Amino acid sequence: MTTTADILVIGGGIAGIGAAARLSGSANVVVLESEDVIGRHATGRSAAIFIKNYGNASLRALNAASEPLLATGGDLSDTPFLTPRGELVVATAGEEGDLESYLDGSDGLERVTPAEAVAMFPILNPEYVVAAALERAAQDIDVDRLLQAYARMARHNGARVVASAPATRITRTGGVWQVEAGGETYAAPILVNAAGAWADTVAERAGVRPAGLVPLRRSAAILPAPEGCDVTGWPALVSASETWYAKPEAGKLMVSPADEDPVEPHDAWPEDMVLAEGLHRYEQAMTVPVTRVERSWAGLRTFTADRTPVVGFDPEADGFFWLAGQGGYGIQTSPVLSRLAADLCLSQTSDLPAPLLAALSPARLARA
Numbered sequence: 001m002t003t004t005a006d007i008l009v010i011g012g013g014i015a016g017i018g019a020a021a022r023l024s025g026s027a028n029v030v031v032l033e034s035e036d037v038i039g040r041h042a043t044g045r046s047a048a049i050f051i052k053n054y055g056n057a058s059l060r061a062l063n064a065a066s067e068p069l070l071a072t073g074g075d076l077s078d079t080p081f082l083t084p085r086g087e088l089v090v091a092t093a094g095e096e097g098d099l100e101s102y103l104d105g106s107d108g109l110e111r112v113t114p115a116e117a118v119a120m121f122p123i124l125n126p127e128y129v130v131a132a133a134l135e136r137a138a139q140d141i142d143v144d145r146l147l148q149a150y151a152r153m154a155r156h157n158g159a160r161v162v163a164s165a166p167a168t169r170i171t172r173t174g175g176v177w178q179v180e181a182g183g184e185t186y187a188a189p190i191l192v193n194a195a196g197a198w199a200d201t202v203a204e205r206a207g208v209r210p211a212g213l214v215p216l217r218r219s220a221a222i223l224p225a226p227e228g229c230d231v232t233g234w235p236a237l238v239s240a241s242e243t244w245y246a247k248p249e250a251g252k253l254m255v256s257p258a259d260e261d262p263v264e265p266h267d268a269w270p271e272d273m274v275l276a277e278g279l280h281r282y283e284q285a286m287t288v289p290v291t292r293v294e295r296s297w298a299g300l301r302t303f304t305a306d307r308t309p310v311v312g313f314d315p316e317a318d319g320f321f322w323l324a325g326q327g328g329y330g331i332q333t334s335p336v337l338s339r340l341a342a343d344l345c346l347s348q349t350s351d352l353p354a355p356l357l358a359a360l361s362p363a364r365l366a367r368a
């Protein structure tokens with residue numbers, strides 16, 4: 001038996017579930033997810049922070065356009081998905097240029113003195129910091145609540161989210177995509193490829209040329225709060241050359257080596273050496289040593305060559321829609337990217353400016 005739909009979505013991360021939510025009011029949607037729950041991969045492993053000035057110009061436009069929904073809850077929730085955090089960018093000797101480039105063209109960043117930076121993040125070593133800036137508007141994102149809100153909207157509108165359903169065979173006949181997943185067959189004229197690190201694998205399975213996506217591993221560790229410190233109100237902290245970052249997380253500190261090692265798509269885990277070296281870099285900037293790692297994890301941030309997501313119909317494959325390459329910005333841009341995916345799939349006009357649509361389009365990719 002074949003289950004038919006208007007649109008099949010492959011991938012139950014924030015991208016696929018967000019798109020399903022936005023499509024579900026106007027189309028019959030089925031989401032296929034390999035794992036037994038949604039959000040197990042990149043979505044469930046993020047640093048959960050909204051930084052308006054993070055990424056290239058296209059990303060900054062997407063961040064700004066996504067902020068209102070995240071800040072208010074929009075039509076997804078009565079309560080905001082963001083809570084105030086702030087982010088300090090600190091430069092040590094030799095990193096002043098990195099800080100200046102970050103400040104260049106940034107919106108709402110203010111310079112603070114090293115002493116002010118230390119007052120905000122009291123274990124920061126005063127001898128380490130030579131210059132600093134604060135992005136007050138950086139905020140924590142409640143990722144799980146956001147994902148569940150999208151899922152609730154999708155289900156409420158009749159979308160089906162099928163777990164434990166890896167799409168293994170994908171063919172197109174008579175203008176319809178046929179997908180075998182979890183022992184069943186699904187069919188629809190439109191296929192949304194929201195498979196995260198596996199998006200190129202899905203494309204290849206469908207006989208579509210890959211987008212040249214590269215999954216980059218990023219690791220993180222949870223450290224206990226330094227003795228006698230309540231870290232709850234501390235800002236996030238990032239080195240100006242982004243070689244480590246730290247962030248309060250449920251009364252403890254999350255520290256990341258900010259690693260970007262290219263890997264094959266897989267269920268990622270941290271490499272001991274990468275984590276140890278990153279924690280060492282962080283420790284150099286602090287007045288207290290790292291004594292214990294409570295737990296650690298890694299996830300894949302998947303990028304295109306120009307580090308801009310790929311969103312739109314493939315120019316060479318009828319009904320094949322890309323929603324991938326969100327890199328390190330997929331949570332914070334999900335409000336606008338899920339709407340855009342729905343607008344394009346439903347042949348509606350997007351209110352995003354044409355140059356931004358062109359920057360996101362698969363047509364821009366130089367493909368092998």
Ligand SMILES: Cc1cc2nc3c(=O)[nH]c(=O)nc-3n(C[C@H](O)[C@H](O)[C@H](O)COP(=O)(O)OP(=O)(O)OC[C@H]3O[C@@H](n4cnc5c(N)ncnc54)[C@H](O)[C@@H]3O)c2cc1C
Nearest residue numbers: 011013014015034041042043047049167196299330331332
């Ligand atoms: C350590 C880390 C920190 C980050 N910090 C932030 C942050 O602070 N802010 C931010 O905005 N972003 C952050 N990101 C990036 C963000 O997490 C990602 O951009 C986003 O989660 C990507 O969502 P996705 O749905 O595309 O991918 P995923 O969440 O990986 O979802 C893809 C899904 O597709 C499924 N799938 C794959 N192949 C198939 C198949 N054949 N059939 C069925 N299902 C399939 C997978 O099982 C997976 O569940 C971070 C990422 C990491 C790893």
